[in-house]
Amino acid sequence: MTRKYDAVVVGSGHNGLTCGAYLARAGKNTLVLEQKSYVGGASVTEEFSPGFRASTYSFIMGHLHPKVINELELKRFGLEYYPQPNVFNPTEDDGIIFSKDPVKTQQQIARFSKSDAENYPKFFQRLQSTIEILRMLQMETPINPFRKDLIGLLKSMRFAWKLRNAENEMYNLMRSLSMSAHDYVSQWFENDLVKAKFMFWATIGGNVGPYSPGTAFYLVTHLVGQTGMSFAKGGMGSIAEALKKSGEAHGMEIQCDAWVQEILVRDGRTYGVRLRSGEKIYASRVISNVNVKRTFLDMVERSHLPEDFVDNVKGFRSRGMGFKLLCAVDRLPQYKGFSKEKTGTEYPAYAHICPTPEFLERAFHEAKFGWYSSEPFLSPNVPSYTDKTLAPSGKHVVAFQGGVTPYELKNSDWDKEGPQLVKNAFNVMNRFAPGFSESVLDYKLITPRDIEADINLPGGNSQHGELALDQIFFMRPVPRYADYRSPVKYLYQCGASTHPGGAVSAIPGHNAAREILADWRWKK
């Protein structure tokens, strides 16, 4: 039987589901194809040890856009979350809380430096102004400022007009794009712990240490979310489940265990996909949620693509440097520097271990030369502290995101080196939470190679590709095709490879659907 749809979405990462759900709501007969046996991509919850479940990859829900939550009615379809407004940074004998509440954060900083506390409002204001402009830019379809036709000119003028009152914000954004995270925070702070606390955000998803130019942008972009840091109830997979249900309620179909081998193209336009099984599924629009390299280097026959486009896609840097370590434990980690009284917090379920800026930067040194950190920085989080569905009674899940682990090791491989990396991570954790390693009943290590193999994400970068100056906005994923379209007519992109990049924000999926539906109105 021949199957035919208005739209086929390749990949059921949360962006594929978001895009599919919007298309279904607009009345388009939509099918989402997923190579794994369940949906979610990097937004999944899996059992990693008998009785213990965790968010395998992404773990903090903070970026998911409120517009998408509301429009796709995700709460009605089961999304629930536990706010985590405090992040704890331990030292060996103390610790500091970064809180959503700026007054609380300022009081915490004052315990370590009076002048840093006085400067905190200035830092906060600068950060906030940059965040505001980024929030606005996130929802925009990037313009191509070099497009020479009338439509291009009109789009550029409309964009410039929107920014007419954002002079200071744009200057602040440009600063963050070019400064190192260390220089950025040093404008206001002198205390190492305070600096390191903010610099930690700059290490996520990047491939260079926070003393390198451009890393201030990572710091800002990781704080741009509007939902507030939270643990999704049931783990990040519940976000994907809610998106799935929302789409299905409007007729969206999902087929798992369906590896898309080829995106079919004839006379410069797509007309469907071919699965690994050989089956062809026809569609008037194909939307890829898969990483840009896999989409265009593996799924589309080369003769249909311009050479410079292919070269640009090949150049998209998608190697990751972070690891995940999921631990099943028989008790909560106890940080020796933690005090309820000093921090005003019941328990630090989310922490960043990075006592000094040097600690963070050093973790990148070995990775530059093909090795992993002997003292990795870590972000231990304990979702089971609030969410009892994740672990057996009395036991807990401690999930670490950490760095730095290159994709490729010099003269070795991850099968050989994995156990030593785990030891290094446990040694760091034991220093701040003594006895931690003895509480571990089982663990699962995930390196960039594992991420690549599991969700077909080449290089395993958590953002699909670095968020560096040459890979953002009208350069993401590649110049001239940052508007969710591609050189193939009716073939679109909707994943984290596109603007505004990685995170469980659903923004690429939302923006792509907007563009697809706009085209549909013009070209029947």
Ligand SMILES: Cc1cc2nc3c(=O)[nH]c(=O)nc-3n(C[C@H](O)[C@H](O)[C@H](O)COP(=O)(O)OP(=O)(O)OC[C@H]3O[C@@H](n4cnc5c(N)ncnc54)[C@H](O)[C@@H]3O)c2cc1C
């Ligand atoms: C380790 C890690 C930690 C992270 N931590 C956080 C965090 O705490 N908070 C946060 O907001 N973000 C975090 N992120 C980033 C965030 O998870 C991702 O940016 C986001 O989930 C990407 O979603 P996506 O839908 O664009 O793509 P993906 O999730 O990559 O989905 C792509 C989908 O396509 C499928 N697919 C691939 N090839 C094929 C094929 N040939 N045929 C059919 N299907 C195919 C894949 O299986 C996958 O389901 C993290 C990411 C990682 C990897």
